[in-house]
Amino acid sequence: MASFWQYANPKKFVETTDRLLPWLSGLALLSMGVGLIWGFFFTPDDFRQGSTVKIIYLHVPAALMAINIWLMMLVASLVWIVRRHHVSALAARAAAPVGAVMTVIALATGAIWGQPMWGTWWAWDPRLTSFLILFLFYLGYMALWAAIEDDDTAADLTSVLCLVGSVFALLSRYAVNFWNQGLHQGASVMRAGALAGDTQERVSNVYAVPLFVCIAGFVLLFIALVFLRTQTEIRARRMRALLARERLQ
Numbered sequence: 001m002a003s004f005w006q007y008a009n010p011k012k013f014v015e016t017t018d019r020l021l022p023w024l025s026g027l028a029l030l031s032m033g034v035g036l037i038w039g040f041f042f043t044p045d046d047f048r049q050g051s052t053v054k055i056i057y058l059h060v061p062a063a064l065m066a067i068n069i070w071l072m073m074l075v076a077s078l079v080w081i082v083r084r085h086h087v088s089a090l091a092a093r094a095a096a097p098v099g100a101v102m103t104v105i106a107l108a109t110g111a112i113w114g115q116p117m118w119g120t121w122w123a124w125d126p127r128l129t130s131f132l133i134l135f136l137f138y139l140g141y142m143a144l145w146a147a148i149e150d151d152d153t154a155a156d157l158t159s160v161l162c163l164v165g166s167v168f169a170l171l172s173r174y175a176v177n178f179w180n181q182g183l184h185q186g187a188s189v190m191r192a193g194a195l196a197g198d199t200q201e202r203v204s205n206v207y208a209v210p211l212f213v214c215i216a217g218f219v220l221l222f223i224a225l226v227f228l229r230t231q232t233e234i235r236a237r238r239m240r241a242l243l244a245r246e247r248l249q
Contacts, residue, residue: 028220
């Protein structure tokens, strides 16, 4: 564990992530490119959903990332509360805009997918509603960081907000297990491979393999973006500290 906590040192973090970023970025672009091209152009239409099923290659990875990014922010916030490591707080801040974008992608693609399947662009379904609330928490989290000048105070308050918002992150994932009513299907990918629709069906490998390639690409892209944005936050914090020191002199 001692070797792990060395990366809480901002200088060590920047040096290490500088070496990893080119590899992560390249693998992310390769995985996403292969997965999306494979999924959209080289998989057959579904016998029930037709070509609309192919939106799964954007919707599912984005939805998974939107939820898990908030949970990553929760872990980083808890590290800040317990250990007071600035890198963890800045990493949570860096992840928030990425998570917000993933949530927008998931909501938009879900609406596009849902309209021909459900006959409506939106429904106040338990999962959809909790997902929308999660998006509002992302906006509130970013706004709170921007509204408070002192970084430590902002980190404390946003950490508390992150703890509260985690309820809706979990509801977004498990809402259909708590409430049976609603249009949204149950777990259809991250469980032994059932496809959207009848939860007893299995996803054919012709859909599942490119989907998991896409998911891997989204995960790698998120890690690369968080590393890059955390570096930017670290440098911005240093710059603010230097400017404050100059003003005092």
